[in-house]
Amino acid sequence: MSAPSTPDGAGAGAIRVLLADDQALVRGALAALLALERDIEVVAEVGRGDEVVPAAQASGPDVCVLDIEMPGADGIEATAAVRRALPGCRVLVVTTFGRPGYLKRALAAGATGFVVKDTPARQLADAVRRVHAGLRVIDPALAASSLVEGDNPLTEREQDVLRLALTGAAVADIAGGLHLSQGTVRNYLSSAIGKTGTTTRYEAARVAQERGWL
Amino acid sequence: MSAPSTPDGAGAGAIRVLLADDQALVRGALAALLALERDIEVVAEVGRGDEVVPAAQASGPDVCVLDIEMPGADGIEATAAVRRALPGCRVLVVTTFGRPGYLKRALAAGATGFVVKDTPARQLADAVRRVHAGLRVIDPALAASSLVEGDNPLTEREQDVLRLALTGAAVADIAGGLHLSQGTVRNYLSSAIGKTGTTTRYEAARVAQERGWL
DNA sequence: GCCCGGGCATGACAGCTGTCACGGTGACGA
DNA sequence: TCGTCACCGTGACAGCTGTCATGCCCGGGC
Numbered sequence: 001m002s003a004p005s006t007p008d009g010a011g012a013g014a015i016r017v018l019l020a021d022d023q024a025l026v027r028g029a030l031a032a033l034l035a036l037e038r039d040i041e042v043v044a045e046v047g048r049g050d051e052v053v054p055a056a057q058a059s060g061p062d063v064c065v066l067d068i069e070m071p072g073a074d075g076i077e078a079t080a081a082v083r084r085a086l087p088g089c090r091v092l093v094v095t096t097f098g099r100p101g102y103l104k105r106a107l108a109a110g111a112t113g114f115v116v117k118d119t120p121a122r123q124l125a126d127a128v129r130r131v132h133a134g135l136r137v138i139d140p141a142l143a144a145s146s147l148v149e150g151d152n153p154l155t156e157r158e159q160d161v162l163r164l165a166l167t168g169a170a171v172a173d174i175a176g177g178l179h180l181s182q183g184t185v186r187n188y189l190s191s192a193i194g195k196t197g198t199t200t201r202y203e204a205a206r207v208a209q210e211r212g213w214l
Numbered sequence: 215m216s217a218p219s220t221p222d223g224a225g226a227g228a229i230r231v232l233l234a235d236d237q238a239l240v241r242g243a244l245a246a247l248l249a250l251e252r253d254i255e256v257v258a259e260v261g262r263g264d265e266v267v268p269a270a271q272a273s274g275p276d277v278c279v280l281d282i283e284m285p286g287a288d289g290i291e292a293t294a295a296v297r298r299a300l301p302g303c304r305v306l307v308v309t310t311f312g313r314p315g316y317l318k319r320a321l322a323a324g325a326t327g328f329v330v331k332d333t334p335a336r337q338l339a340d341a342v343r344r345v346h347a348g349l350r351v352i353d354p355a356l357a358a359s360s361l362v363e364g365d366n367p368l369t370e371r372e373q374d375v376l377r378l379a380l381t382g383a384a385v386a387d388i389a390g391g392l393h394l395s396q397g398t399v400r401n402y403l404s405s406a407i408g409k410t411g412t413t414t415r416y417e418a419a420r421v422a423q424e425r426g427w428l
Numbered sequence: 429g430c431c432c433g434g435g436c437a438t439g440a441c442a443g444c445t446g447t448c449a450c451g452g453t454g455a456c457g458a
Numbered sequence: 459t460c461g462t463c464a465c466c467g468t469g470a471c472a473g474c475t476g477t478c479a480t481g482c483c484c485g486g487g488c
Contacts, residue, residue, distance in 0.1 A: 026243065156434090401467085407446075
């Protein structure tokens with residue numbers, strides 16, 4: 001495979017890529033996949049969100065390929081941090097769950113591309129190239145459902161109580177954790193249940209999470 | 215990298231591998247990783263559990279590398295089906311969640327190996343070789359926690375009601391779905407809550423799922 | 429200055445959840 | 459034959475959940 005010229009005129013240099021995924025096997029496999037491309041070079045691999053920026057600063061990638069669910073910091077936080085620390089570096093988010101809420105937050109955080117792990121493997125390298133060229137790479141179906149779903153209707157406090165509800169905490173525990181009264185917590189829960197169209201706080205939390213609202 | 219001789223004396227032939235994972239990107243990346251090994255050949259890739267046996271029959275793999283969570287049939291069902299249909303074919307289960315319950319059921323279904331996606335990438339090929347040689351490949355930490363946790367204490371009916379509880383169904387819905395009275399359902403739920411050491415049916419269902427009891 | 433929304437709170441209420449006691453039936457193993 | 463276990467059921471009860479009405483305070487936008 002011949003090496004194409006890079007859009008910014010840098011000549012024969014390969015696209016330098018940093019990979020972040022908490023699963024070592026998946027990360028290594030993705031590195032192997034990208035290493036097949038002569039114009040792409042994997043220069044760093046990390047397994048935690050909070051290792052992305054230090055590793056990027058040390059290795060100087062052109063593109064960061066980031067999973068979302070990682071310890072230390074999630075991929076969206078890492079995206080924002082990368083954009084701040086290395087403005088010339090572009091971010092491609094690669095995630096298991098194609099959640100419209102994730103897509104929106106990723107783009108808001110500065111990601112150039114967003115693909116899900118259902119994507120055919122051969123498209124990953126192309127996505128990296130396109131992102132490197134400054135082109136948007138977003139799964140069309142996901143973009144469509146993101147438009148349909150609209151913005152997150154939950155207030156900050158509603159999100160707070162739902163996050164604790166996800167852990168199975170009782171109203172009294174949530175109240176204690178957020179320094180609110182139990183009645184207030186019940187009001188926020190009830191409101192969140194209404195906005196998600198569910199009947200219990202557990203369902204509300206799950207649906208909010210699925211939509212990327214949490 | 216030189217090709218080692220195979221343990222069964224088949225000579226220079228590479229180990230034929232079938233890959234099953236519902237995420238195309240992960241599946242393709244794993245195929246790329248294994249394809250780097252001169253003694254391993256990926257002969258088929260499928261994305262659904264119920265495609266495993268037909269594909270295996272068509273391609274004649276020595277080892278099937280199976281994810282667990284797949285549409286059509288999960289990797290444990292696929293393991294049992296492969297062992298029945300092609301007794302000479304060995305199975306290596308590769309999964310995201312290292313759940314002791316999964317491990318036990320996978321081994322009971324006939325899997326020779328069981329690794330989690332936290333495994334370093336370079337160990338996958340070695341795991342495939344060892345499984346091909348008939349050797350057990352099991353993550354030691356997982357094996358240890360599997361022994362500690364003991365068997366699944368839930369009765370069939372308790373599992374049934376917890377599965378429906380996972381979907382957020384109310385007692386009346388669960389009763390209707392299983393043709394039981396509401397009181398009976400509450401008794402089973404209460405018993406399952408006790409056995410999982412939780413306080414709500416949602417937590418009980420989640421914990422049971424985490425332990426591989428569901 | 430007014431209006432609106434979010435945050436926070438109290439209180440009342442209907443219905444649900446989970447626990448517990450008790451009991452019948454059938455299968456199975458000793 | 460007996461004991462045990464799972465399955466199934468009823469009923470009572472305490473406490474929790476979710477809804478709803480109502481109201482205050484504060485900050486932002488018009």
